[in-house]
Amino acid sequence: MPSVASIPSVPRVLQWDVHRLPNAVGKRVLVTGGNAGIGYFVAEQLAGAGATVVLGSRDTGKAEEAIASIASRVPDARVKHVPLDLADLASLKASVDALGLDRLDAVVLNAGVALDHPPRRETKDGHELMFGTNHLGHFALTHHLAPLLTTTPGSRVVTTGSFAAKSVRLDLDDLQNTHDYQPKRTYSRSKLAQMLFALELDRRLRAAGSTTESVLVHPGGALDSLTPSRPPFHVRTTGERLSRLPLGLVVQGKDAAAWPAVRAVLDPSVRGGQMVSPRAFGLRGAPRTEPLWKHLADSTTAARLWAASCDLTGCEPTFTAP
Numbered sequence: 338m339p340s341v342a343s344i345p346s347v348p349r350v351l352q353w354d355v356h357r358l359p360n361a362v363g364k365r366v367l368v369t370g371g372n373a374g375i376g377y378f379v380a381e382q383l384a385g386a387g388a389t390v391v392l393g394s395r396d397t398g399k400a401e402e403a404i405a406s407i408a409s410r411v412p413d414a415r416v417k418h419v420p421l422d423l424a425d426l427a428s429l430k431a432s433v434d435a436l437g438l439d440r441l442d443a444v445v446l447n448a449g450v451a452l453d454h455p456p457r458r459e460t461k462d463g464h465e466l467m468f469g470t471n472h473l474g475h476f477a478l479t480h481h482l483a484p485l486l487t488t489t490p491g492s493r494v495v496t497t498g499s500f501a502a503k504s505v506r507l508d509l510d511d512l513q514n515t516h517d518y519q520p521k522r523t524y525s526r527s528k529l530a531q532m533l534f535a536l537e538l539d540r541r542l543r544a545a546g547s548t549t550e551s552v553l554v555h556p557g558g559a560l561d562s563l564t565p566s567r568p569p570f571h572v573r574t575t576g577e578r579l580s581r582l583p584l585g586l587v588v589q590g591k592d593a594a595a596w597p598a599v600r601a602v603l604d605p606s607v608r609g610g611q612m613v614s615p616r617a618f619g620l621r622g623a624p625r626t627e628p629l630w631k632h633l634a635d636s637t638t639a640a641r642l643w644a645a646s647c648d649l650t651g652c653e654p655t656f657t658a659p
């Protein structure tokens with residue numbers, strides 16, 4: 338593990354301004370699920386700062402609409418698409434090869450699926466759909482991205498958790514939720530799995546002497562009805578906007594929900610193992626670092642989840658010192 342003295346000092350960012358981002362020209366960032374929702378706005382904001390952004394999306398048509406939307410707002414935007422289906426583990430190596438990059442400054446593990454109702458569904462690989470997509474898919478993707486991230490000094494893995502994970506605990510004996518299936522709890526547990534993964538990954542990166550850092554974010558509460566229109570894939574009517582106005586006091590649009598991930602990618606004062614979330618009760622507002630919730634520090638559960646994830650995916654994200 339590097340000594341404190343060997344950790345490079347970073348410029349202190351006293352006040353982060355979401356509307357005045359640092360210049361990101363030359364940075365290359367992959368955003369999973371960058372074709373819609375929060376991921377779209379992460380991509381739009383990073384492209385606006387000058388980064389080259391790759392949208393990882395399973396739907397080419399949606400990705401092309403997102404790219405056109407960004408291009409219409411950001412002159413000279415550098416945005417492209419790679420096919421990415423997190424629910425199909427065998428396809429992920431080809432997605433990484435299709436990036437065609439020799440370096441990657443950050444990946445934002447943003448894509449997610451949330452089911453509200455039974456029946457329990459499974460991925461192509463036979464894993465419960467939310468655990469399989471949100472956690473196992475990103476776990477395996479990180480494994481395939483490790484060589485690219487390793488060759489990029491100071492690269493970052495930014496994992497999207499959720500406020501919903503605050504009130505649940507993992508069931509290590511039933512990670513695939515085959516018993517007593519409750520979709521909302523299963524979703525929350527899949528997000529907790531991602532958060533434990535992010536922190537375990539950072540511990541392993543530090544132990545390996547890697548310069549890659551793993552940062553955790555959660556976007557607060559974000560509603561499409563509070564999100565500015567981005568036609569043709571997201572159109573908010575005036576009626577919708579007015580009727581949901583009071584909700585804006587508690588939660589936010591997906592444009593603002595993108596701020597924690599954008600800060601986690603671009604702010605050098607945010608470090609591996611930290612969590613960035615909205616300032617107001619973790620639900621809305623400017624992005625700040627939030628103390629880790631107590632159960633996120635459970636490294637024993639995180640290590641057991643890591644081992645189970647290796648078994649289930651046949652992958653292990655491995656990073657070496659540069």
Ligand SMILES: NC(=O)c1ccc[n+]([C@@H]2O[C@H](COP(=O)([O-])OP(=O)(O)OC[C@H]3O[C@@H](n4cnc5c(N)ncnc54)[C@H](OP(=O)(O)O)[C@@H]3O)[C@@H](O)[C@H]2O)c1
Nearest residue numbers: 370373374375396421422423424447448449497499558559
């Ligand atoms: N919205 C909230 O209040 C909230 C709160 C806490 C955490 N989060 C987290 O924030 C992230 C984004 O949420 P959101 O509200 O923006 O969701 P969203 O609007 O539903 O967008 C989800 C994105 O994930 C993609 N996706 C789903 N399954 C995929 C797969 N198998 N392979 C590749 N991409 C896939 C979707 O692609 P398609 O367009 O092809 O479906 C879409 O781009 C998620 O991780 C979510 O858990 C959201």
